[in-house]
Amino acid sequence: MTTNDSPSAYGGELLSTATRALMHRVAVEQARGRTPSLIGGVVRDGELVWSGSRSMIEGHAPDTDTQYRIGSLTKSFVAVLVMRLRDEGRLALTDPLERHLPGTRVGEVTIGQLLAHTSGIASETPGPWWERTPGDVRPELADVLGAAPVKHPAGRRHHYSNPGFALLGAVVARLRGVPWGDALQQEVLDPLGMGRTGLLPRPPAAGGFAVHPWADVMVPEAVQRTGVMAPAGELWSTVDDLARWAAFLAGGHDGVLDEATVAHMREPAAPPEASTPGAGYGLGIQILRHHGRTLAGHTGSMPGFLAAVWVSVEDRLGAVALANSTSGPAVGGLAADLLTITADAEPAFPAPWRPADSLDAALLDLAGAWYWGTHPFGLLVLASGDVELRPLSGQGRGTRFHVEHDGTWTGRDGYYAGETLRAVRRDDGTLSHLDVGSFVFTRTPYDPQAPVPGGFPGWS
Template structure:
């Protein structure tokens, strides 16, 4: 068994000994119960890998954080970032039909956003033979990925996972960049993020993939296939160290100025927003733009799982905790890598919760903002409006039910909702002729300083409160 604090790989300080013991135990249980030749796990916090541990069937030869594994559909998260870069450069819109940029396919009427969110209705797999276990030269053309009648559901109506859909997105990247998608990925994403050990095919040191017999403790090696046009759906190889960098990037970006960053924080947040609904068979799961979404143990997570013959991978991140976890294994089936990864995340977040940022007063706030602070009423519902250090406004119900949200200044005297029911809705302070504050208009809802304030307009009128019985 191998355990390594993050600083041995340049990532930061160790966790507490009790936390490290619990993490190492979970990796050991995962490897033993999953009957996998090896299992490697890493924890990410504060933008770096803070813990790595592994377990192997061979004593003294456990993989380290630089050992490559195939990562399967975690590849899709990389393709999605490439597509979002094209969107942010104005080269495409998520509402564009594929035909506009990649003509000649039988899926040309589907939109880029539908392909990213698996709501295109395309078939889950290519026409036979199974692409993961056969050479890509069996499918040399895009038409070979779709076959006749590739749509299984009406577009935009439901979530239906499609590997060919992401192969089309890889071809879209190639068409708009004029270069193979793997070369584009290396130049635009991997190199800037220092992910030198993420490659299309294995490069030593790399774990071999195995099929473990389900009813006997024997195993045989799995072949590595070059999947050709299907590679964007799941061919990448990577390491615990590189995927830790990737998890940190998906959460916080790379910290460089706008115009230089791999992808802006707003676009990364957009990828994490639900774009496909959960299904009855798995109501805790959803899908964003190239990212899986999961609710487990009271936490909302984003990331992706992946599998290829001989390999299983899971990467999950909790935005609320600022913690991510990665698990890599080298067997075709057996280990519940997603459960191991979510457990590693929960162990860390529960045992060592992140310290909240210290409260500090604002350097300077417009005096007019203080006029907005305090209690407000929507009809008889009590609310409080807080002015935050950033100049944002926070509206929250004081008692009972109600819709709260944060609002950001728009530069024209209005604020725009950032979340929930009021996302992108406009909050507008309304003043009287003498400049005094009359009421707040929030998407036509009138908020007044007292319940049904007689000095402010009340939609539909109000007879006034009785003063005697």
């Protein structure tokens, strides 16, 4: 047996020990969750590398081309349409809704608050349960809000709102001049090659069922078109298509959204709820801490169906789980476990280290030890031209900085995320100190020749 130390050694099919553990996890969830059928998939480096399914009928398990309704995963697709408008300059996340969709009675909430479920709008529609009611019962947006739609002050807390995404779908339709579903097809589904994802099921498609909670019997669930509420949960998809979606959520796609914008969507944008530790929400993206990993994606449910997609960017993995039961199987936990089983069994190979072709001498001048007061830090210059500033001992505020066109660097993570790092030089061109959001880093502790507020007189 030979080995290969290139990143491609991580690709290809999974090892047999991993596939058995994955199939066992799917089988257990199908039986324990008492669902007519269940299918899971694992995505590695953007490719579906494993799938497994179980059905109540031996030999008739679904395959990766079988459609299931994916419920609130739809919200992530709508969020991508909104972020495309943002990147084009058609709207800003700080814009009030009224600017783009007048007359809703909640016009003061912002686009960003709607995406992050911090608008304070009611979680559900007034009157009949929207998921089980024909969409023509609510033909207008006003019908999904009711007389008192605001339940919390905007921006104060995370309060999941299905009507909020109905509003975002209407914003997309108004700014694009076409129904949001048409915009989705043209701008997202077609470029990503998701030909089996859409607003309507197409054979082969699973039927949805409700399983009796206290008896081993089940009945079919009616499939309702949800009208103006469709942006909250209308879509159908397959494991094959959702594998492509997982790859997109991990790295973006040219012509849809670039990697930086998708990364922004995965960042927490809402305060966590005390009742759900380990969970968070970005911009149309759920965030989950699972066995020490940060996962991003979304779960979904509609009558007769459950769905989940998670990705771990660090592990270069994604996972999908779909079931055709109103309740029972924990597909969110199942998808997270499929990802974890794979990551633990076959951890990702890091990219090989390679030196830079060349680095400017002035940039190399920044490398080495720096001091914030008396606390030592090290600055590492990367081949990309980015820099990392990390504490050398004890606790400290470390950050990776991305190089900008003006010769400064912008913090990408940690305490200094978004802050600017500047290399300050003396009149003779020699390096004086680093300025990070007004914090001064010097080559020696409290350098007497540098502007160090709070320094000790006579320090040497």
